Amino acid sequence: MLVNESKRKVWHGRVELADTFFKRFKGLMLVRNVNYALVFVLPAETRVNASIHMFFMLSDIDVIWLDSSCRVVDFKTARKWRVYAPKKAAKYIIEGPVGMIRTLEIGEGDLISWSLSEEKEKAIPVKISLPEKLSFESSNGVTMAESVSKLKTKKA
Structure with missing residues (x-):
């Protein structure tokens, strides 16, 4: 779940974390139906680290860039096969389905929080x-x- 604390708006979708190199590298590439949000935790708060590419994306997505205090520094609907960089340095990127920005009524300076969806436990064989x-x-x-x-x- 994503929450716009400034406007008290909630997006009730699944939220996952991309906090490792491989998870950030893969992101939402080759995902047919983007129906969840992915929160990227970047190693440093810069514009360069926060730039994204939309190569190998199968659909457009909404993107929200946040600084280290979780305030929105930029947001947009990203189109396939393009490159984007935020207006200011960002520490977090939230990528999700188109419509997420509208649902949260995102504006620059808004405070965003999230709660991660619970992972389902894997089955364990039992005798x-x-x-x-x-x-x-x-x-x-x-x-x-x-x-x-x-x-x-x-x-x-």
Whole structure:
């Protein structure tokens, strides 16, 4: 979720962080349907570090540049196959779907905050005990049991 603290406007989309070199390098390139925001944490607050390219982008995006105090220094809808640099030095860049700027009613000097979307935990394989006649260790990969009722009555 992104919040324009100055105007009390909220964008209720998913927000992810690009805080490593590889995540910043990939950004939103080759993403077909940009339906989330990506917050870039830059190593230094400069105009050069905050410049972006739209090469290999499959759609236009909204871009918001913030200084180290999270105040908007520039914003625009970025078009495919172009290069952009903010008017002033920036420490953070927020890239997201077109319409995000309008929803947040962004203006220069606005204070922006965000809360990251929770990552879903990955599944962890767990061993469980099975009834005697049921096994996943067959030679052909297919498991058969005589019948569910026999398994239930045998256990009871």
